[in-house]
Amino acid sequence: MTAETVMSATGLKRDYDVGGGLFSKPRVLHAVAGVDFRLSPRKTLAVVGESGCGKSTLARMVTMIEAPTAGTLTLDSTDMVPETWPQLRQHVQIVFQDPYGSLNPRQRVGTILEEPLVINRPRMSSAEREAKAREMLGLVGLRPEHYDRYPHMFSGGQRQRIAIARALMLDPKVLVLDEPVSALDLSIQSAIINLLVDLQDRLDLAYLFISHDLSVVRHLADDVMVMYLGRVVERGAKEAIFGAPQHPYTQALLSATPKADPTAAHERIKLAGELPSPFDVSDGCPFAPRCWKVADKCRRERPALSDDAHAAACFFPGA
Numbered sequence: 231m232t233a234e235t236v237m238s239a240t241g242l243k244r245d246y247d248v249g250g251g252l253f254s255k256p257r258v259l260h261a262v263a264g265v266d267f268r269l270s271p272r273k274t275l276a277v278v279g280e281s282g283c284g285k286s287t288l289a290r291m292v293t294m295i296e297a298p299t300a301g302t303l304t305l306d307s308t309d310m311v312p313e314t315w316p317q318l319r320q321h322v323q324i325v326f327q328d329p330y331g332s333l334n335p336r337q338r339v340g341t342i343l344e345e346p347l348v349i350n351r352p353r354m355s356s357a358e359r360e361a362k363a364r365e366m367l368g369l370v371g372l373r374p375e376h377y378d379r380y381p382h383m384f385s386g387g388q389r390q391r392i393a394i395a396r397a398l399m400l401d402p403k404v405l406v407l408d409e410p411v412s413a414l415d416l417s418i419q420s421a422i423i424n425l426l427v428d429l430q431d432r433l434d435l436a437y438l439f440i441s442h443d444l445s446v447v448r449h450l451a452d453d454v455m456v457m458y459l460g461r462v463v464e465r466g467a468k469e470a471i472f473g474a475p476q477h478p479y480t481q482a483l484l485s486a487t488p489k490a491d492p493t494a495a496h497e498r499i500k501l502a503g504e505l506p507s508p509f510d511v512s513d514g515c516p517f518a519p520r521c522w523k524v525a526d527k528c529r530r531e532r533p534a535l536s537d538d539a540h541a542a543a544c545f546f547p548g549a
């Protein structure tokens with residue numbers, strides 16, 4: 231691993247036993263089915279894909295809420311296993327989609343911000359905690375008097391700023407941003423995205439940015455990982471993914487996103503059918519049932535993802 235990798239995953243898997251009763255065995259659902267990635271300081275890796283592709287499961291493993299079924303996760307070369315979670319957790323913080331549900335309505339902003347310090351920095355004095363909370367309020371663009379207010383007194387965008395400030399209280403290395411602007415009005419989204427860009431720069435943060443919205447990813451990402459049914463089907467630098475998508479699934483996702491240049495020719499690819507049941511994944515390519523390029527080989531064999539900087543798990547990549 232290079233010194234420039236803050237977090238890495240190798241062969242990461244998470245299975246769930248689903249169903250099962252008196253007369254039937256539970257079935258195994260492969261929510262994340264072998265994912266590799268590297269995250270560098272000051273960089274943003276975007277994870278994109280439809281609902282159900284495994285993004286939230288990945289976020290739960292990375293934030294040490296759930297252990298992987300198989301594979302390894304490391305933070306600064308230390309394995310992230312239940313024994314090391316207590317010492318590593320403070321370095322990986324998460325910002326959720328819903329700024330209304332993620333803040334305790336009965337607590338003042340100051341209390342909300344200081345809670346992680348009360349738990350993780352027991353020797354810090356209350357004056358030091360307050361100073362840190364006020365510093366973070368300023369950093370996210372809020373005012374000192376907001377310290378004493380309650381969440382209901384803020385707009386959605388301001389609440390998300392509070393959630394971001396709380397995530398920064400322990401000086402993390404990695405922020406997991408789980409659809410952080412999806413619940414906000416369009417006009418507020420760009421202000422929050424600009425804030426995230428500014429904070430990354432100032433605080434040397436690495437972002438794992440989970441989103442189904444490619445137009446947001448276009449603004450924030452350095453690298454992009456496209457997931458489908460628990461697997462990475464394409465990954466590469468943002469410019470490569472947006473400029474020359476190789477996997478038919480990525481092409482379909484992109485064709486449904488407004489273009490940076492609205493005058494450019496642009497044909498929308500309609501995907502046939504819904505995301506299939508995660509139980510019905512065959513030995514072949516998981517995307518085969520919805521793919522317009524499908525050939526016999528795709529139904530029999532699963533295409534691998536190469537180690538190339540820009541790679542697509544497809545037998546017929548490209549236009």
Ligand SMILES: Nc1ncnc2c1ncn2[C@@H]1O[C@H](COP(=O)(O)OP(=O)(O)OP(=O)(O)O)[C@@H](O)[C@H]1O
Nearest residue numbers: 246248259261280281282283284285286287288508
């Ligand atoms: N605790 C669980 N028990 C059983 N199945 C689960 C559990 N958590 C997730 N799954 C299943 O794993 C698959 C991936 O789910 P996940 O929530 O990670 O996807 P997602 O891409 O984050 O979707 P969304 O954007 O809707 O949250 C889905 O088929 C889901 O039903």
